[in-house]
Amino acid sequence: MFLFQILAIAVGFTSFATAFDPQLGFNSFVEVETRSLDEIYQAALKEGGTLTVWHGGDEKTQQNGLKTAFEARFPGMTLNITVDLSKYHDINVDQQIATDSVYVDSVILQTLHDFPRWKSQGALLPYKPSGYDNIYPAFKDVDAYHMGLFIIGWSNTFNTKFLNSSVPIEYTDFLKPEFKDKLVLTYPNDDDAVLYQFDLIMKQYGYGWFEALLVQNPRWVRGTATPATLVRSSNSTYAATFTSSIGLFPSSPLNISHPVEGQFVTWPQTGAILKNAPHPESAKLLHSFILSPEHQNATGSWSVRNDVAPPAGYPSIMEMPGTNPTKFSEWMMDRAAVERLRFFFETRIGSAQGLSPLIDDLPISFPDLTILAEKYGHPTGTGHEAISYQYPLKSGLTPLRNPPFDTYQESLDFLEEETYQRQRLSGSKHAIP
Structure with missing residues (x-):
């Protein structure tokens, strides 16, 4: 018993020693970027011109566009970017931090609850990239340890070839007879942002809505790109989904809508540089590039910056009806509630079945x-x-x-x-x- 007490005390001291409180530093150690992109670029080249990034997502090629744009803008730089589910990336980041073997420079993830914890552990590098002051305050850490880099959001996605006048707007529209056997949805118990979408819907319409949805016999799949892929396919019988993100300007035969009465999920995909990153200047270059107006304007979605015009035909993300991009991070922080909700859905539809969407061999939606x-x-x-x-x-x-x-x-x-x-x-x- 005495031995266990000693071990508990030792563990307590270890945890205390690794905790980190930046309050009394008064931001004196935060680097405020004053260099141009080209000046940061030169510093990055001196590091070797290579950086490693872990990015949340569910298709290996989802960030090929970022890699191409970055390497084209900065010749001689190599962006090694690995896409995987954020809930898997964060575990591996934790292991690197715990074993003092960090080899990743930057992480850009959906698991927004991880960043305050990593900040408290002293695992992140405080840095105000170019454009930091123009990021909406709710999207950035006050001490500049982490910040939203771009906006992701779900939309009602449907194949115009399969629908005539039955364009789904509200979530109750998916309960209409014409959507019987024609819905494909991501397992809510496999993706927290989808889980939050179901939480919002059922808080508005009640459990009866979910029972009626099950009567529609939706196909449950892994990954949020998979539903849009199946809906788009000319070989598929699926007509619609509300658990995918394909941008605000989709290509035929897909189109999108957003609810007027209901709520849809948006959030700032958040990034941070690890304190022990082997290539910090290269990571700073990437974050400053992503936040640059030239890149923010090229995403086809809303910007995290208040000085970048919203996409044509849309208000700014903070003024967009039907969504609150600040709420997802608050919801994610209550891990016990998230866990209970996840198991609630698992008891109704079962555990997520199938291969990881990164290796399931389904062609991605809108492939190059x-x-x-x-x-x-x-x-x-x-x-x-x-x-x-x-x-x-x-x-x-x-x-x-x-x-x-x-x-x-x-x-x-x-x-x-x-x-x-x-x-x-x-x-x-x-x-x-």
Whole structure:
């Protein structure tokens, strides 16, 4: 018994020693960025020109656009960015911190509750990147240890080819007979932002809404990109979802809406630089670049900055009806409540089934042709030039039609159909139904 008491005291002292209270520092140790992007760029090159970033998401290629834009803007820099579910990234960050073996420079995650904890542990680097003062106050730590870098939000997403006048606006619209067997939704017990969406809906409409939703026989899937992928597919019977984010200006055949009476989830995807990051200047360059007006204007969504104009046809994120982007972080902080809600849904629909969305082999929604072709073994050129290629079918199947194609969309449809047929004939359970 005495030994256990000693161990408990030792653990207590260890925890106390690793805690960190920045209050009495009065921000004297916070670096305020005064350099231009090009000046930070030169400092980053002197570090070796490479940085490692862990980014929350559910498709490996989701941040290819950021990598391409960053490396094009700063020649000689290499952005090694790994996308995985934020709830898995944070555990691995914890292990690096605990073992004093940090090799990640920057983390950009959905798990907003992690950042105050890491700050209290002294694990983050305080830094005010260019544009920090223009970030909405609710999106940034007052001591500049972490801050929102861009906005993500769910929307009602539907395939216009499958719907006539039944455009879903409110969450009660999804209970209409025409959506029977045509909904595909992310497991709420597998993604906290989706869980929060269900929490908001059921607080408004009650448990009866969820019972009625189950009668609609929705397909439950892992990952928030998967529903939009299935809804978009010409081979799919699914017409709509409300657990995906495809931007505010989707391409045909998809379209979006937001509820007028109900609430939809938005939040600032939050980033921080680890205190022991091996490439701090490179991480500073990335964060300053992401917050730059040039990049904020290119995201196709709302900005975390109050001096960047909102997307055409929309008010600013703080004035957008039907959403409060500050509430998700508050909700995430109550981990006991989140856990109870997660298990509530698990008892109703079961645990999340299937492979991780990062390895399930479903083609991503709105794929770049180059990425999709390479993913499924088709040679391709770059960009839209690929439509002129005569694709040899490595699967050995006979295509439904022969390339080349008249439009970019036709080439996408061809690759998607070819992939589906290959998976179907091989017996893959992941083939799109």
